[in-house]
Amino acid sequence: MLSVLIPTYNYNIVTLVNNLHQQLSALAFNFEIIVLDDASTTYTGENSVINNLSHSTYTILKKNIGRSAIRNHLAKIAKYDTLLFLDADTKLISQVFIKNYIDALNKDTQIIYGGILYKENPNHNQTLRWAYGRKREALPLKKRLKQPHLRFLTLNFLIKKSVFEHISFNESIPNQRHEDTLFAMDAKTHHIKVDHIDNPVLHIGLESNSVFFKKSLESIDALKLFINEGLLEAKHTKLSYNVELIKKYKLSGIISFIYTVLNKRMQKNLHSENPNLIFFDFYRVGYYLQNN
Known part of the structure; x- marks a missing residue:
């Protein structure tokens, strides 16, 4: 059965x-x-x-x-x-x-x-x-x-x-x-x-912070590929949906600038014992935009 x-x-x-x-x-x-x-x-x-x-x-x-x-x-x-x-x-x-x-x-x-x-x-x-x-x-x-x-x-x-x-x-x-x-x-x-x-x-x-961080960026690369090839729509994940909103309201430039300035600081936090998921969300959005 x-x-x-x-x-x-x-x-x-x-x-x-x-x-x-x-x-x-x-x-x-x-x-x-x-x-x-x-x-x-x-x-x-x-x-x-x-x-x-x-x-x-x-x-x-x-x-x-x-x-x-x-x-x-x-x-x-x-x-x-x-x-x-x-x-x-x-x-x-x-x-x-x-x-x-x-x-x-x-x-x-x-x-x-x-x-x-x-x-x-x-x-x-x-x-x-x-x-x-x-x-x-x-x-x-x-x-x-x-x-x-x-x-x-x-x-x-x-x-x-x-x-x-x-x-x-x-x-x-x-x-x-x-x-x-x-x-x-x-x-x-x-x-x-x-x-x-x-x-x-x-x-x-559970993966270590460094392994999960690396896999998360790889997963963004895969997500963009799937959307570009029509396998997924942007609305199917919160990350890609938010990126589309940022593009719609022409905020890509300011988000990318902040991402570049705070990149190392965010990475340090995300590899620490007390990672901030707001930083994690923002980092992934910035990575998506800069590697689009």
Whole structure:
């Protein structure tokens, strides 16, 4: 009845899989857990014990294929009609996590997103990713329901296999994020409903401030590429929407000037233990404008 699909890369997922297996085994339906490793160089020995669990497999790919392609491959090899995707760097916080998804299923189900939470106290060098996640991603159910497609993330979602066959992940894009945005907007274009429930996982794989900062700029480059190629519209993300407003009111020059003057000061803050998300937002807008 349920295929649990987990892509992983250089991450120990034994605890996550054990917890999933325990919950699934306690329920009276058929299941499988498929873990695909995207050509990792570490933790492969530890993760191989997954193959000792019933209805569970851990397979290492010979070459790295990226986040979009590995999810598509997982969906293709899954044998059941309901797919549950989880990222490797998540942790179950509910003893009835699987049951919550099963209870939410009905004949009209197409996609269900469960949500995300972050731990209370991050490491001192992971504060930027933590602050961004807590304020921008870990949204309560009521707020997510107001914009069901825009508030969708791919780290914890259930989808019918028949739906996935119509809106698979775009494998032609750079491996630089926003694949979840493209996936959600594709669903919206095809009139596929995204339901939301209160069934979050804990995001535990936080990048360091420097790594997240670098990835954020790469993600802006990808976003501009997607908009220029017509894959996304500016209104689909808050960043690109704000940039369009700035251009409309002819404020690009003053924003770019302030960005240049405060660049080093903002970077210092964003790499500190107490990053300011206002600086982060402004820095990304300035970067978008200067590299447009």
